[in-house]
Every structure is written in C-alpha cells, then in structure tokens.
Amino acid sequence: MTVGGVAARLEQHLALSEPTRKVVHDECELAIRHGLSSVIVPPEMVPQVGPRLTGTSVGLVTLLGWRNGEVEPLAASALRAEACRLVAEGATDVGVLANVERLAADRGRQFAVEVTALVEVMQARGARVRVVLDTDGQSPAATTEACELLGATGAWLVQGGSWLGSRTGLSRLQLMRAALPDEVRLKWTCPIRTLDSMMIGIAEGVDLYNGDPKSLLEDAARRVSVRPLLVPVRGVDY
Numbered sequence: 001m002t003v004g005g006v007a008a009r010l011e012q013h014l015a016l017s018e019p020t021r022k023v024v025h026d027e028c029e030l031a032i033r034h035g036l037s038s039v040i041v042p043p044e045m046v047p048q049v050g051p052r053l054t055g056t057s058v059g060l061v062t063l064l065g066w067r068n069g070e071v072e073p074l075a076a077s078a079l080r081a082e083a084c085r086l087v088a089e090g091a092t093d094v095g096v097l098a099n100v101e102r103l104a105a106d107r108g109r110q111f112a113v114e115v116t117a118l119v120e121v122m123q124a125r126g127a128r129v130r131v132v133l134d135t136d137g138q139s140p141a142a143t144t145e146a147c148e149l150l151g152a153t154g155a156w157l158v159q160g161g162s163w164l165g166s167r168t169g170l171s172r173l174q175l176m177r178a179a180l181p182d183e184v185r186l187k188w189t190c191p192i193r194t195l196d197s198m199m200i201g202i203a204e205g206v207d208l209y210n211g212d213p214k215s216l217l218e219d220a221a222r223r224v225s226v227r228p229l230l231v232p233v234r235g236v237d238y
Contacts, residue, residue: 050090
C-alpha cells in the first residue's frame with residue numbers, strides 16, 4: 001500500500017466550537033494536499049468549508065441533527081429538508097444516526113424505508129448518504145440484522161459506532177462487514193491511533209477511518225521509504 005492509499009482511507013474531523021478562518025483553511029489544505037477521503041464538519045460549518053473543497057477530490061461530510069444530544073425519532077420530512085439545504089451549501093455526503101430507539105419500530109424496517117427515501121433525494125442532487133450505526137445497547141444479532149437492512153437502502157457506507165455511545169470494537173466491525181454487501185463500505189468511528197491497527201482493520205474489511213492524518217501519514221512515509229507497506233493476512237500475520 002502507498003502513502004496515498006493510506007490517505008484515501010482517512011477522514012479529517014473539523015468540529016471545533018469556534019474555528020478561525022486560518023484553521024479552516026489549513027485543515028482543508030491538508031486534506032487536499034494529501035488526498036484524504038473527506039473532511040467532516042458539523043452542519044453550521046458547511047457553508048464555510050464547502051467552497052474550499054468544491055472542485056477537489058475531497059468530500060465534505062456532515063451529520064443531520066449533529067447537535068441533538070437527545071436523539072429524537074426520525075422526522076423524515078425535516079430530515080430531507082435539512083439534507084437538501086446542506087447539499088446546496090456544499091455537502092457531498094450526509095449522515096444519519098441509527099440507534100436502538102430509531103431501529104425499534106418494526107425491527108428497523110421503518111428506519112430503512114426512510115433512509116431509502118433520503119438516498120433517492122440525495123442521489124438526485126449528486127450527494128451520498130451514510131448511516132452511523134450506534135451499536136451501544138445492541139446485541140451482536142441486532143447489529144447483524146440492522147446491517148442487513150441498511151445494506152439494502154442504497155446508503156454507500158455504514159459507520160460502526162457513534163459519538164453518543166461506547167466505542168465499537170473490531171469484533172463488532174467484523175460482524176458488520178460480514179452482514180453488509182460487498183459494495184457498501186464500512187467505517188470505524190473509533191479514532192485509529194496507529195498505522196498497524198489501521199492495517200489490521202483493512203485486512204478485516206474496514207474501508208475508512210478517523211484518526212490524526214498528519215501522524216499516520218508521516219509514519220506511512222517513513223515505512224515505505226524502507227520497505228513496502230503490506231496489509232497483513234488474517235490467520236497468517238496476526
């Protein structure tokens with residue numbers, strides 16, 4: 001794997017409470033220079049960041065209802081209206097949270113219907129939809145069932161773990177990967193701290209990561225200057 005290949009699997013968080021113009025500029029330039037997958041911002045920052053990323057290969061991700069600490073039942077019409085506004089302001093990828101409460105109605109089927117409708121609206125506007133699956137309080141079987149439903153909605157990515165619950169471990173990501181269709185990408189929400197952990201995640205089928213791009217890419221550059229950066233083989237190398 002190349003340094004560029006590592007960069008393409010990283011997403012850069014820019015969620016400061018009062019970011020300065022310089023911080024926004026520097027972080028966006030870092031993402032563009034290294035070819036990161038995306039920059040993630042709260043909805044109120046989309047108008048500020050969108051113009052800086054327009055025309056580049058770096059996506060702009062935001063999450064509907066980001067600031068809502070008490071997650072309410074999914075309000076479909078309001079959700080779609082917010083998503084359309086954010087895409088008009090520059091977002092290319094909108095996320096929606098799936099937690100135990102939202103998946104309770106009809107064993108998640110109603111939620112899946114609403115996500116499918118959102119996907120259709122976003123695709124017409126050239127944007128994508130991801131689902132952030134909060135596995136806190138879910139049994140392994142419930143996680144598998146949820147991923148089977150979400151994998152059929154048209155969402156391009158399902159993300160394991162959220163900012164609200166406890167961290168989702170690799171064993172749960174393995175269940176998610178097994179339940180999702182091959183074409184649906186998988187992200188690990190828990191920030192990856194080392195390149196070795198990232199390589200193991202890639203071997204297990206995890207596609208995208210949070211983490212410190214600068215330190216991870218510096219480590220990758222050091223390694224490839226000495227020897228090839230190889231993804232380990234499960235059952236052989238670990």
